[in-house]
Amino acid sequence: MISQLSWKIGGQQGEGVESTDRIFSTALNRLGYYLYGYRHFSSRIKGGHTNNKIRISTKPIRAISDDLDILVAFDQETIDLNAHELTKHGVIVADAKFSPVVPEGVAARLFAVPITGIAEELGTSLMKNMVASGASWALLGLPMEVFNKAVEEEFGRKGAAVVEKNVLAVARGAEFVLTEAGGPLDQFQLEPADGLQKLFMIGNDAIGLGAVAAGCRFMPAYPITPASEIMEYLIKALPKFGGTVIQTEDEIAAVTMAIGANYGGVRTMTASAGPGLSLMMEAIGLAGMTETPVVIVDTQRGGPSTGLPTKQEQSDVNAMIYGTHGEIPKIVISPSTIEECFYDTIEAFNLAEIYQCPVIIMTDLQLSLGKQSAEILDYNKIVINRGKIVTSPEEQEPNKLFKRYEFTEDGQSPRVFPGTKHGIHHVTGVEHDQEGRPSESTINRKKMMDKRLGKLDNLQVTNAIKADAPHEEPDYLIIGMGSTGGTIDEARVRLEADGIKTNHVTVRLLHPFPAEQLKAYTSKAKKLIVVENNATGQLAALIKLHVGSSEKIHSHLKYDGNPFLPSEIYKECKELIQWQR
Template sequence: MINQLSWKVGGQQGEGIESTGEIFSIALNRLGYYLYGYRHFSSRIKGGHTNNKIRVSTTEVRSISDDLDILVAFDQETIDVNYKELHENGVIIADAKFDPKKPEDTQAAMYAVPFTEMATELGTSLMKNMVAIGATSAVLDLDIQVFEEVVQEIFGRKGQQVVDKNMEAIKAGYEYTKEQLGGAETMQLEKADGQKRMFMIGNDAIALGAVAAGCRFMAAYPITPASEIMEYLIKKLPALGGTVIQTEDEIAAVTMTIGANYGGVRAITASAGPGLSLKMEAIGLSGITETPLVIVDTQRGGPSTGLPTKQEQSDLMAMIYGTHGEIPKIVFAPSTVQEAFYDAAEAFNLAEEYQCPVIMLTDLQLSLGKQTVEPLEFDKVEIRRGKLATEALPEIDNKGYFKRYEVTEDGVSPRVIPGMKNGIHHVTGVEHDETGKPSESAANRIAQMDKRMRKISNLKFNTPIHKNAPHEEADLLIVGFNSTRGAIEEAMGRLAKDGLKVNHAHVRLVHPFPADEMMQLVQSAKKVAVIENNATGQLANIMKMNVGSHEKIHKILKYDGNPFLPQEVHTKCKELF
């Protein structure tokens, strides 16, 4: 019996790899297992190698595994690219159609199963993924009836005959592989707890968080890996009286979002690095007009088009310093799908309370990786609208203009919705006085700049750093952000077994940087390792700018398009001693 399984299916993009992993993982999720999935896919619609690696466990997991138990291969390239991940007791299940060849330097067992031929005999070669699921079930000694409910949900609209045929394909793959196995030992998973949990990608959690927060408008341009946020809201917002507009470009998307927020509607836009580059001028417009703006940046491999379907964390500096001029801005980074939900909801509160752009920074692994999620607590979602006037405004003086940009002690001015009586004011992208009228007065410029920058000096953000710091004096402090959290947490356990005292700080509020909290953690450690998916160590450099201790801080970087594995973090950290 095993309490954890690593399973991967691979082939050419467009031949059902994603649906194979989806059906397999949904069924196991419903049995109560914890899952973590990561898709490696090409930046084209069809063709090119793709795979889906899924980790199944009886306990919570937040990272893909180092090795592999089962590899399901629809072509030889899948074997050649992925076989080295298999441990010595691993299994390759390959489609017999391509006459699979097992590499000589692997001890893994291989079984050739005629996925395509069996599916064709049942009616269509498209069902070869179902045959593969059946073959996997045989290796795991898993009752194929666990897939019946999922198959019914996915294919039920096509008629019962289609459902039955797909279940026949699963059964055929199971029976054929059982015969091939003979008396070979199977990989039986320990029984799960049977609890019902959600299974979702980070982008869906973000979109759901936006809905819960009262967001009713989205303007966006499709881009990997952010498009699922728009796709989710396209399905949900109309039923709630909301609207999604697929704009002609990124500039239109962000300016429409600013306009909606100015009109009092909670609105969002989402993109990736190239799109954020186009949005930069408008982000500055949000800053100087003090209009709330929520943006999601799903980081991917850059620069330019770069690696659009691969993991990277290289937008950090751009999100903090990308706009010309100086504006207040809030940038934060969730590290799990659950955090993505709650943080998305909180983004709207922060944007309205501080009347500034709020950028929610995710990465491809977090946005598209699918995770088991404990039931979300919707009663935890608050709606706070800051200084937005909701009642009749008092009469104003004889100048006839509302002081929309009034200089206040906390830097936040009163805000009104257009059309409110006694609320008339100017809105312009040039420097302005308290009523919004353009002004180039030196004294006014200083007063308005100081007012705007005061806003976030006392920002209140729940859990700016996720801390797991059991040691008052640590040998090593490991720091990361976004999706590296799971790999770091696993590496911590292994380093502890090596005899090292290790603390972990995962940065959630990137800007304004929580310098005081981080300084305490850095000062109590002999060495600091910053784990990030970029080539220059952007988070490490931000830490040096804010907390010093240059001699302690070591960069552990990965920028080949792949996420960190727990073993990589463990090995690189151990090399520091």
């Protein structure tokens, strides 16, 4: 028996690939397996090749697999594009309708199943995805009743007759392939899972859930890939707690509305991707100048311009840190797991209100949309801190206003909500005095700039970096951010087996940069390898700027739209060792 395998289904977008993947993975999750998914999809609504890959394991996993065991193909293009990933024991389950051909040099076993034919016999070709999934599930030898339960949950809202037909489609697909194969294939028999309950979700859903738990009750946003699922999640969730979501006309309206709602006292967030973030920049400066908290999620994708809207990239780092005009306090945090997406979102709301500034949550497409297993969340960890909110200000002297921007020792001024008695003050985007009145005094300008920028001098965040450092003097310190963490860890297992000592740091606070924390690890390593999905080495540049060690830094970059594979990081490190020798 084996401890893990990988399964992929592909076809034209709109053929039911997504629903097949959803049912297949749901059934596996019910059995207690750990899962890690990757969606390759076109930027078109319908048409264009798409595939979903699931890695299945009896142990925790956080990376895409290098290879593939089972490929389910609705067309020849799927075979041509993906068959090279198959192992020597790999299998292709393909629709006999298109007369599938295994490419030369691929040693995979082909099962040409009349997928469309069986579906049409049952009444509609739309059920071909259920025929295909039943065929591939049967090869694993896993309980069919678990899969049927997932089918029932998927189609239950459409009535018993629809459920019955889809269950029959699954059975017919399973029956055909088992007859052809002579039963479940030995090479695909998985060891039993632990059976423990696990979450199975995308990062965007975890961010949405974190926002609800943090007390967010309003989200203005404009749909954009790969951020839209946050909005979709909150559309369903917020009304249950007295909140709401508004689809705005653009991202400028979304962020200004979020700033206004936060000023009014309602915890509010918005979410977008690189193009939307660009439109928000002037308003982010407004939030910094008026010291109004706001939480913004940037789910990075391939750029520039429309770029690769459905592909992986980590190229917005500089935009998030330096994009606004002028100089304001700003916090940029970067979760790297599903669990961190949840907890970091809660912390982002706290940080925004404590330091009264914009907080940007930086994710990437793979973390945002890659569905994966996660540990059960601990709601006892949730702490809400709203900072220096004053509910009962002292009565002001005649003709005096509340000092909303008062100079204080820690730089955090008292904050009141509109309508609070004795709390009236001015709010303006121009430079202002302690009461908010416009001021061009040079003395006041310098004091206000120092006050705003000094607020983050004593910034405290949870785990600014996440380190796994078993070696005192490693050959390599591999540094990454976002979704690269699990891939790096898997590559390290292979490197350690080859006698190469490695430590790993995931940078989780991008701005202000945690230079001293990182320096404790960079100073001990012989070589620093910075892994990032962009062409210009933006994380490496931050390390050089704040930490130094330029002579030790080697950038491993990937910007073709795909996430890193463990083998790619492993090979890069091996080649670097050989080159140094």
